[in-house]
Amino acid sequence: MNAQEILTKARSEGYALGAFNAGNLEITQAVVAAVQNQQAPIIIETSAGEAEHFGMKNFLSVVENFRQETKLPILTNFDHGPGLEECQRAIEAGYNLVHFDGSGLPYEENVKITKALVEQAHQKDILIEAEIDKILGESRYSEEQAESIQAMGSYTEPVKAADFVSQTECDILAVFVGNLHGTYPTSPKLDLERLQTIHQQIPCFLSLHGGSGLLAEDIQAAIKLGVVKVNVNTELRLAFKETLENVLRGSEEVAIYKIMPPVIAAVQKVVEEKIELFGSSQKAIANV
Numbered sequence: 361m362n363a364q365e366i367l368t369k370a371r372s373e374g375y376a377l378g379a380f381n382a383g384n385l386e387i388t389q390a391v392v393a394a395v396q397n398q399q400a401p402i403i404i405e406t407s408a409g410e411a412e413h414f415g416m417k418n419f420l421s422v423v424e425n426f427r428q429e430t431k432l433p434i435l436t437n438f439d440h441g442p443g444l445e446e447c448q449r450a451i452e453a454g455y456n457l458v459h460f461d462g463s464g465l466p467y468e469e470n471v472k473i474t475k476a477l478v479e480q481a482h483q484k485d486i487l488i489e490a491e492i493d494k495i496l497g498e499s500r501y502s503e504e505q506a507e508s509i510q511a512m513g514s515y516t517e518p519v520k521a522a523d524f525v526s527q528t529e530c531d532i533l534a535v536f537v538g539n540l541h542g543t544y545p546t547s548p549k550l551d552l553e554r555l556q557t558i559h560q561q562i563p564c565f566l567s568l569h570g571g572s573g574l575l576a577e578d579i580q581a582a583i584k585l586g587v588v589k590v591n592v593n594t595e596l597r598l599a600f601k602e603t604l605e606n607v608l609r610g611s612e613e614v615a616i617y618k619i620m621p622p623v624i625a626a627v628q629k630v631v632e633e634k635i636e637l638f639g640s641s642q643k644a645i646a647n648v
C-alpha cells in the first residue's frame with residue numbers, strides 16, 4: 361500500500377496515523393519499537409532543522425532499513441518545509457510525504473508554490489501537505505496561556521480552504537482550529553464545529569498539528585471529523601530530555617549505548633500511548 365491508500369484506509373475506518381518527529385537515531389529507534397509493539401501504520405518525520413542534524417539521506421536510509429526489518433508500513437514526512445527548494449530536495453530524496461508550510465506567504469504565492477510541488481511530487485507518488493493559516497506555538501513547554509496564543513492567529517476559513525485545495529490539488533491540509541504546537545498549563549480547546557465544516561467542504565485529507573498538548577477527547581473528536589494525521593513532537597522531546605537528565609545525574613557511565621536504552625524506552629512509551637489514542641493500534645496490514 362502506498363501513502364494515499366494507507367491514509368484512505370485510515371479515513372474510512374476512522375483512525376489517524378501518528379506523525380512523530382525523529383531528530384536522531386534514538387528517537388527513530390523508539391518510534392520503530394513502538395510501532396512493532398502496536399502493529400500500527402505510522403509516519404515518522406523530520407523538520408528542516410531535524411533533517412539537517414540527522415542528514416536527510418541518513419534519516420531515510422535508517423527508516424528504510426527498519427522498514428525492511430519490520431515489514432511495517434512506516435511512512436516518512438518532511439515536516440514544515442519552509443520553501444520551494446527545501447521541499448524539492450525532500451521530494452528528490454524520496455520522502456513519502458512532504459509538508460510545504462506556505463502559511464507565512466501571501467495567499468497567491470502559497471497557491472503557486474504548493475501547486476508546483478503537487479505536480480512534481482505526484483510524478484513520484486509522493487503526497488503534499490499544505491498549510492494556509494499558521495499553526496502557532498513552538499514545540500516545547502510554554503508557561504503562556506494557550507488562549508492568548510490562539511488569539512494571535514487566524515483560524516482556517518472553510519470557504520478559503522476549499523478554494524485553496526481546489527486550486528492546488530494538495531493531498532493533505534494542515535488545519536488551524538485552535539491547535540497549537542507545544543504544551544501549555546491548560547490544553548488549548550479545538551473549534552470542532554469549524555473542523556466539521558472544513559471536513560464537509562473539502563475533499564482532501566486533514567492533519568492536526570500540535571498533538572502533544574491537546575485534550576485526548578478533542579483529538580478523538582477531531583479524528584471522527586476526518587483527521588487522518590496527528591503530529592506529535594514536544595512530548596517526545598520532553599521525555600527524551602528529562603529521562604536523559606535523570607540517567608546522567610550522578611552516573612559515571614560513559615558508554616552511550618548503555619546510557620540510551622532508558623531514554624529510548626521513555627520516548628517509546630509516549631509513542632505507544634499516542635498510537636492507542638489515535639486508534640491506529642493493530643491497523644498495520646501491509647508493507648509499503
Ligand SMILES: [Zn+2]
Nearest residue numbers: 495569570591
Ligand atoms: Zn506542525
